[in-house]
Amino acid sequence: MKKREINIGILGLGTVGQGVLKVLQENREFIEQKIYPKKIILKKIADKDKSKVLPDKGLYKIFTDSAEQVINDPEIDIIVETIGGFEPARSLIAQALKSGKHVVTANKEVIAQAGYEILSLAQKNKVHFLFESSVASGIPIIGVLSHSLTSYKPREIIGILNGTTNYILTRMSEDGSDYEEALKEAQEKGYAEADPSKDIDGFDTFNKIFILSAIAFRAKINLDNIYYEGIRNISKLDIEYARELGYTIKLLALAKNKGEELDIRVHPALIPQRHTLANVGGAYNGILVRGDGFGDLIFSGPGAGALPAGGMIVSDIIEIIRNFDSYNNNYNYFEVKKVKDFKETHSSYYLRIRVKDRPGVLAEIAGSFAQKEVSFLSVIQKGEAGEVVDIVFLTHLAKEGNVQEALKKVACLDCVVKICNAIRVVDI
Ligand SMILES: NC(=O)c1ccc[n+]([C@@H]2O[C@H](COP(=O)([O-])OP(=O)(O)OC[C@H]3O[C@@H](n4cnc5c(N)ncnc54)[C@H](OP(=O)(O)O)[C@@H]3O)[C@@H](O)[C@H]2O)c1
Structure with a gap:
């Protein structure tokens, strides 16, 4: 019986x-x-x-x-x-x-x-x-990938998969709080743990995008080859400048099926303000699944609780x-699928570089980037002229390894005070 x-x-x-x-x-x-x-x-x-x-x-x-x-x-x-x-x-x-x-x-x-x-x-x-x-x-995404999307191959997943970091970035964006204040508030509200490092440093998102990639692409992946980076370096200035350029900063998990290889990574990114994912705020999660046949599917909902x-x-x-x-x-x-070497991936970049305010600075910086095949889409000087000013650059798509090498060179230029931030731009 x-x-x-x-x-x-x-x-x-x-x-x-x-x-x-x-x-x-x-x-x-x-x-x-x-x-x-x-x-x-x-x-x-x-x-x-x-x-x-x-x-x-x-x-x-x-x-x-x-x-x-x-x-x-x-x-x-x-x-x-x-x-x-x-x-x-x-x-x-x-x-x-x-x-x-x-x-x-x-x-x-x-x-x-x-x-x-x-x-x-x-x-x-x-x-x-x-x-x-x-x-x-709260989003039944594993069921969607393993039960529902079984006739067309998903090609790409873009996710906001960590409620704590999304809450912090939302507070910084909406109230102008700085990172420390927003983290404290997240802890007081129970969104962030006493030791929030697994969330803040991207480890939690890294585990989650690995799971989604394995299921969506039916792939056996070496977890250790996935790059991840968290949100500790995001400042309210970057959030403000990104907004002026039409972008919102989110901690993104990206997974792309490139045939033989998978491009999987976790890092903060500027995404267009008008995109639905940019409006997934607070402790909510958002996931876009893109594929032939079904196009773009977008899910959002409570990511914890x-x-x-x-x-x-x-x-x-x-x-x-x-x-x-x-x-x-x-x-x-x-x-078995290989994860693409992170240095070989391509991204556009938002760069905020603090420089001495004197003639010829732009040409010097542009020259160093050009040597590594990194070119600019736009350049904006921020703040009043003075001893030092911040310059915000948006680059065209460039190879990750080249951008990193160029940044090292630029940091050594006499006219450069500091590389304040380098955040990838994802035009979803
Ligand atoms: N919290 C969320 O919103 C959420 C959402 C989705 C997934 N998850 C996942 O769900 C799992 C649980 O998370 P949680 O937030 O519920 O954690 P939690 O509040 O810390 O609960 C874990 C419980 O397990 C107990 N425990 C620890 N070791 C044990 C053992 N050897 N035998 C029996 N009990 C033991 C703990 O007791 P002590 O406190 O005495 O150590 C605690 O009461 C984690 O894997 C987490 O990633 C959590």
Whole structure:
């Protein structure tokens, strides 16, 4: 007889784990319509913190501080991993899959660093491993790429995938806050963690674009070859000057399928103000998927939070239960693909260079760039004439390696006080 009661166990009762509990409790009827006649039974919950206050008295009798106890319970069918971080989460997931349990996780670090081996472990044991909430929580982008866009190849993904950095850049842009003020506000509002470096330095976005690229392009990629850079160097002056030029600054994840190679990278970028992605503000995420046949698809929504992430985890649980009696492998094909050497990629640049205010400066700077085949689209002097002035340059498309070499040379010119910033321009 087919199993009617599907037992689940949750590991880690933090923000997302509690979100899962809430969604299961509040939407029980709506959820059960989709899995009828099956039912979800919450069998065990583990959290390291023994003194955790649980939202419902009845939960104390299924609560433990041992994740092992949940994994070793032979009656549990589906494990929800919401501990986060790489270890012990990776080992616990592997252990669960090996013992024949399906696993749902929100953990982008584990998927980015060990996703291929975990997927093959799941395949070997004929169990499901789903991770919709790991990228852009509230936007079901993994489902779109793996279930919906299966007849035309996506060619390109452009994403704003980190709510914390998007919140900071939005505050800097809308209120004229400087970086430190905006970060403090993000921390006070709970958008940024006490140690925000994984978000600020682009690591979180890097993990997410790796996951999206692997799925969209069905590619086996070496994570270490993906370039990433964060937003620490963005100043409110750059935001202001970018705006005057018709651009907004966002932390962008870019992934382009170039046939043999993939161009994947994460860095701040000037994007045209009129584009929909430029208007994805606050802690929201935005994703553009471009492909033959479907053109440009744009998604936006909450990129974090207990309910958006918890909701997507429960949707994954529903998906598993709907396929409970017949296993099918959703991720059956990955082709080894090279990531294009970052130095070989091409971008236009916004450059802000502080110079001594004297004749001939422009010619000197332009000459150094020209030697490296970097030419200018526009040049604007900023501020009043004085001892020093800032000059803002927009370049034509140029090879990344050449721009970096030219910048090193220019920084050594006697007329140059400082390279204040160099930000790529992406004309979406
Ligand atoms: N927060 C979001 O909006 C969001 C959105 C999408 C995806 N995610 C992902 O979801 C995962 C969880 O994030 P979160 O924000 O919910 O983190 P969190 O609030 O820190 O929750 C993690 C919980 O797991 C507990 N824990 C740690 N190690 C454990 C262990 N060995 N056994 C049992 N419990 C353990 C922690 O206890 P202690 O606090 O005592 O260490 C904490 O209660 C991460 O992978 C994150 O990237 C988060």
